Structure formats: C-alpha cells, structure tokens
Amino acid sequence: MNVKSTHHQDSKLLIICLLISSAIFLNYFFWAINALSFLKYVNFSILIFLISYFLVSREFKKYNFIKLFFLSLLILCLGSALTDWDARSVWLFHAKRIYIDNDLYGGFDNYMPELMNAYPLIAPSLSATLAKLIGHWNEIFPKSTNILLVLPAVLIQCFFLKDSKFKLMWLMFILLFSGRILINGRTDGLVAIYFVSCCLVIFKLFIGKNLNFLSIKNKKINRSIILVLGILFGIILTLLKNEGFVIMFIIFISTIFFKLLTKRNFSFEDLFFWIFIFLPIIIWKFMATTGGVYPRIIGFGIEAVYSESLTQRIIIRLTDLDNYKLILDYLILNEKFIISLIIFGFAFLKNFKKNEMIFKFVIFNSIIYYFLLYFIYLSTPHDISWHLNSSAHRVLISIVLLLTYFSILSFQGKKN
Amino acid sequence: MMKKSDLYIFAILIIVCVLKLVQIGYSRINFSTDILLNSFKKNYGEHIALKKDIIEAKKLLIENEITNFNLSEELMSNGYFKQRIVEFSYPIRLNETSKAVISLRNKSNTCKLKSKLNDLKLYEC
Incomplete structure (x- = not known):
C-alpha cells in the first residue's frame, strides 16, 4: 500500500468518524428539542448506513480488525439477554421510558427517583430511536446501540495508532479489560472509551507539538475535522453519565494547566470548543434541577446510612481503619488496575524522553480522577463497603484504559 | 511482506x-x-431475562387492564421484585395509593380477589 493511498484512507476515516459521531449527537439533539419522529428515523437510518458503509467498503481495508471487533461485540450483544442490574434499572428503563412516553424528559416527573432520573440520556435515546424504528420493545436489541456508540471512539484511537500490531493490541486490551461492560447495557465501558478518545484528541489539538500524523496537503482540513470530532466526543462523554461530565471537567482543567505550562496562547477557538462541549450537559442539568430532579449520588433524596454532612462523613470514614482496608482492596488491589500500571510503568521507562508531554498529561488526568474516586467513596451517602463493591471495578476501567492506550501509543516512532 | x-x-x-x-x-x-436469531422479535427474551413471577405479575396487570398498582408488604420489601416489576411493567406504574395490589398467592389478604395465577394474586383494596 503506498503512502498516498494510506493518507486517503485516513482522511476518509476521519470523515466517516465525524459523520457517525454527528449522527449520534443529532439523535440526542432531536429528542432534546422534541423534533418530528421522521427526523429521528432519517438520522438513525443515516447512522446505520454510515456504519454499514464503513464495514463493507474496501477503502477501509486497513481497519479490518476494527470491523471484526465491532461485529463481534454486536453479535455478542444481540445474542444475550438484558440481565445486569444497573443496565435494566437505569439505562434501559430510561430508554423504555423515552420510547413509550415519546419524551426525553419523561423522567423529570420523578417516578421512581432511585432509578436515577437526573442522569443524562444520550445512550438511552439511541436505544429508544432504534425501538421506535423497529416498532416494539424487547429484552435484547435495545442495548445493542451502545456498540454503535463505541465505534467512532475506537476508530479515532486506532487512527492514531499507525502500526496494525498496535491497533490489534489495543483492541485486545479493550476486550480484556472492558469486554463485558461494553456489551451488557451499562455505560461505564463507554465512559472509559470516550475518556481515552477525548484525552487523545484534546492532547493532539491543544498540547501536542504538531499533528504530524497527517499528510501536509490535508493538514488544515484534517485539523478542522479533528476539532469538530473533539467537540462531539466531549459532548457524548458528558451526556453518557455524570462521571463523564466530571471526567470532561478534569480534562478541561488539565488542558488549561498544560497550555499555561507550555506557554501556549488561548484563542477564541479554545473558548468555543469548551463552550460547545459543556453547553448540552449544562442545559440538561439546568432542566433537571429546575424540575426538582437532583443527582442522588451527592445525597439528595437518599435515606442515608450516615445522617451527617458531607465533610463529617469524610472525617468519620477517615478515622476508621477498616475503611483503609476496604479502599486498599477495591481501589488499589484491582488486578486490571495493577496490570495497566505495570504496562504504563514499562512504557514510561522506555519512552518518557520522546513522549514527555503526553506522559505528563495522562498522569495528571489519571491522578486527579483517581483521587476524585477516593473523595466520592469517602463521602458517599451509601454504605461505603456496598458502594465500593458495586462500582469500584467499573469506574477504575477508565483509568485502566487510559494508561494502557497511551502506553501503546508511546511506542510509536515519532515524537508527540 | x-x-x-x-x-x-x-x-x-x-x-x-x-x-x-x-x-x-x-x-x-x-x-x-x-x-x-430472535433478537428483534417482539417481547422476546422476557423468559430469559426475568424470573417467572415478574412475568406473571405483568400478565395479571395486563389481563385486568390495570394502569397503576401497588405491591403487598412482602413484595415491596423484595428489592429484586420491586425493581424488576417497575421497569418491566412500564407504562403501568407502581403507585402506593393504588387500589390494585399484587400479593404472593400463599399470603392471605382481606381485600377483594380480582385474579390469580400460579404464584401471585391481584386484589382490589
């Protein structure tokens, strides 16, 4: 394969990735503005057409592994029933509500508040549109739209991994670390995948020295595509789950920090980039809170195990030695976390010099998110043991995938 | 190569x-x-994803054209049953003031019996 054809494939991949992400966002947007059903159906059909085009087109031969990866996940998803607790009670229940009520904001009536009515609903809205197109609901197919959401984020990750070995290695690690949570209807796997993609795109756009992965001729056009992709990925991440919003905020803070550190200028482009990313989630949160629907994890509306205030809860838990053991078990002695740390440590020792900035960026984001997890668990209004047991292994996947991806990326020849 | x-x-x-x-x-x-092979069939997968009593409870509600329902004390305290029936029976809603009450078949109730199946009964209170 010659260089020209490779660049052509890359540019086309960027465009298809952009179009798929746009269709995913537009689906949410049409629900959010209560647009005509016809528009939602046309948009969803375009999404399916784009994905099918990617799968069958010979122009993307270089990405055959991703096609197989995507199809395998889709087959597994369509060949298994929806049994997972959170997937049923939170995500697919809200998808069913959108489908039946024909309204994205149906949950604001606060029916069953324990089922997290304040969560943003980009993933359920996609399931609801598919159910509308099919014409009925069942316990199998609605969750499969999560796999459609995975595709653009994984495409952009593989786009930046030039070597096929590395592409396949990354797909293998996604399967090893987060295979099941991508299939079972939860959104934690999606959050982790989008965390990686957002860090990657934002680093390349605002912190990395240059976009040296592109052909000179198309450099300007491709940068614009990646800029819009960054906005779309950011929007999707913030609308996936509250954790996504927090993660995006961490990336925002770290981007400002690193721009200051590298003495980069701030432009209107930066301003609009972040405004576009945060606008949809701010509108969602505003509508939820004005409707009296609050995020329960902070403690609203929960019959708390601890009746004390947030700071009192933290202090009480910090003074109890048993909590340290619990945290050690769940947030440190997690086998996937340890493996990713070993991989990252190895990559760090081998490649730190040629990828100094990217390592610093990843470490900064990981550490802030990791310590935020400690804060969340120490301040939880639930029983800390129950909370850690039910969610720590899922939320750690975001850090696990982030460390692993950037370790693989660092082994590529060029300086970042 | x-x-x-x-x-x-x-x-x-x-x-x-x-x-x-x-x-x-x-x-x-x-x-x-x-x-x-059946992933797009209407209502497919209920028997795989849910326990028999949940499917039975929804059947009771649909057969009796109930729009909202309540659960007996023992079913309400069963977290699995409550959560599953809420999401499975939607748009039929759980409402603690509803007169239609689903109860276990082997538990006695003073309300008027409307319907019964293998494991559950539907009362009007």
Missing part, C-alpha cells in the same frame, strides 16, 4: 482476542444463538 516475528505477534493477539470473546460470550453473558 510481513516479517515472521510480526506474524507470530499477530497470531498471538488474534488468539487472545478470540479466546476472550468466547469467554465473555459463554461464561459472562450466556450468549445463545437462539437469542441472536
């Missing part, structure tokens, strides 16, 4: 991916070709 060492690496990576997919399919999510 691919180097021999690369070929080995590819082979190992592909084998690991395939093994992992098989492991996820058969031991983590109970993949079944039957489910795959």
